[in-house]
Amino acid sequence: MAEEQREQKQGFFSKVIDGANSGYNTYRNTRMATKVGKRLGKQVGKKLAMQGGRAVAAEGAGLLFTNPVGWIILGIGLVLVIVVIVLFGGISGVKGGDLSNIPSPSPSAGPPGTTPTCTSGDIAACLKNDFNITVTNGTTAQMNDIYNIFALPFSYPLYKQLITNGGGYLNINLLSDNNGCHGWTSGPSINIYNYSYCQSLAFKNRQYLLIHESGHAINWRNPRVQQSFVSNAWNNDSACYQSEYLKTYPLRCGGSCGISPTRESFAEAIADYVMCSGGGTCQYAGAGNAYSQPIYDFPSACPVTNNWTGSNVY
Amino acid sequence: MSRKIVLLIIFLFFLVLILLVLSLPAQKQPPPAPFVSPTPIQIIPNPRKEQSSISTIIPGKTSDSDLQKIIGEPLSRTKDGSLTIFNYATSQKNFTDTVSLKQDIVYYTVENVFDDSTYGTTSDFVSKIGDSYTKLYDNAEGLYWYIYLNQGVGVETNGSQVLKIVRFSPQDLSFFLSGIGASLGISQNQIPPNEGVSPAP
Numbered sequence: 001m002a003e004e005q006r007e008q009k010q011g012f013f014s015k016v017i018d019g020a021n022s023g024y025n026t027y028r029n030t031r032m033a034t035k036v037g038k039r040l041g042k043q044v045g046k047k048l049a050m051q052g053g054r055a056v057a058a059e060g061a062g063l064l065f066t067n068p069v070g071w072i073i074l075g076i077g078l079v080l081v082i083v084v085i086v087l088f089g090g091i092s093g094v095k096g097g098d099l100s101n102i103p104s105p106s107p108s109a110g111p112p113g114t115t116p117t118c119t120s121g122d123i124a125a126c127l128k129n130d131f132n133i134t135v136t137n138g139t140t141a142q143m144n145d146i147y148n149i150f151a152l153p154f155s156y157p158l159y160k161q162l163i164t165n166g167g168g169y170l171n172i173n174l175l176s177d178n179n180g181c182h183g184w185t186s187g188p189s190i191n192i193y194n195y196s197y198c199q200s201l202a203f204k205n206r207q208y209l210l211i212h213e214s215g216h217a218i219n220w221r222n223p224r225v226q227q228s229f230v231s232n233a234w235n236n237d238s239a240c241y242q243s244e245y246l247k248t249y250p251l252r253c254g255g256s257c258g259i260s261p262t263r264e265s266f267a268e269a270i271a272d273y274v275m276c277s278g279g280g281t282c283q284y285a286g287a288g289n290a291y292s293q294p295i296y297d298f299p300s301a302c303p304v305t306n307n308w309t310g311s312n313v314y
Numbered sequence: 315m316s317r318k319i320v321l322l323i324i325f326l327f328f329l330v331l332i333l334l335v336l337s338l339p340a341q342k343q344p345p346p347a348p349f350v351s352p353t354p355i356q357i358i359p360n361p362r363k364e365q366s367s368i369s370t371i372i373p374g375k376t377s378d379s380d381l382q383k384i385i386g387e388p389l390s391r392t393k394d395g396s397l398t399i400f401n402y403a404t405s406q407k408n409f410t411d412t413v414s415l416k417q418d419i420v421y422y423t424v425e426n427v428f429d430d431s432t433y434g435t436t437s438d439f440v441s442k443i444g445d446s447y448t449k450l451y452d453n454a455e456g457l458y459w460y461i462y463l464n465q466g467v468g469v470e471t472n473g474s475q476v477l478k479i480v481r482f483s484p485q486d487l488s489f490f491l492s493g494i495g496a497s498l499g500i501s502q503n504q505i506p507p508n509e510g511v512s513p514a515p
Contacts, residue, residue, distance in 0.1 A: 086462030184506040216455050220472050227428055231406040263455060
């Protein structure tokens, strides 16, 4: 079954047209030939003009078709037109390549653009329009807080594209229990518990939590990106990983508790990159949580993780 | 008149010849130079015989010795209770496909999927195998599995992309959940992790 499926998928064949050099040469030759054609045309035209009138034009056409030189000129001209169409059509297109290997277009990573601000005063509308975020059970003050939290990562176009990939909203549900400020993410929904208590902590603590959780939503929407992280960045900076987790992450249980080191490190890298780009002590899960370990100067201490995240998420 | 026809034939011959010359090199040209990725190429030690040969293994039938003929030596072997797990390299560093054996017979296999072209999307998969799947959950992030218990195959998905394929002998749900499901962290209900920044006030 699988073999059959694979065979059905292998239906594309590459057809590559030589690059810009041959195209340019053809173009240059075409121009030169066109110049020659123009000169010849002028000479024939002069001869015909001397005789004047419609009949003479017909006679001229007759001259063109009865004269072997005329046929050759016409043939070369047609051939050159075809050559130009074939070559330049291919060059300006996808070079006849295998369409299955062309990656999806995406904005390139780079420095942040303008930090969004909510000018209308309608915070729920701003969250929806600027970030594709909906908040359930949140007060206006809490929604303002969440807007301010996400203004930082959403200033990076690639982050915005990844977290909204596939359409639909990122839903933030504010819930309550007796376990402090914590959360978890399922698909496009982030569940945050005891947000009032979270607000009693430093702004950066809850900003870290929400951006970390948004990393899980990015994985859910873009699992190939997370696979690339695991293959190219995860567990590569020895000073930054402990038990295969990025060590700022507090729940490093070794996978035995069902918390995946690769998924959590991916989400943690997304939080640490944007929270700790300025150097200093990188540790925002540590408010009363003894299990998170600080990383000093994240960009230089964790260059592989930092650079991968900067290139592929921000 | 006959001269015109001769010239016309010569012209058409010339035209066809030119078009042939133009089309032939395009097919014979070597493939374009591969795109040079800024990410260094990962060297995979001991690559197995064929990347996709895991799909030819038949759980419940393929034996330990057959397995090594088909797929070669694993990168490593681990034990998980009564299971012996063979780990095979994939095209991606840090990902291994696994073949789990019970009493020297393949019990189940897990293949990682890194693109949408090998097996298609999840909807492609469902359109080929049917919708008689049981939806089960991964242990985090909202990923889930479509498990075809009677066909002995399942896919891990985010709803659109296929991320893993598990193959096993056909079995009922309770047997699957207590065996393969337990090993792979697959359950009937989603179990949320409890990530936090602060304990209770």
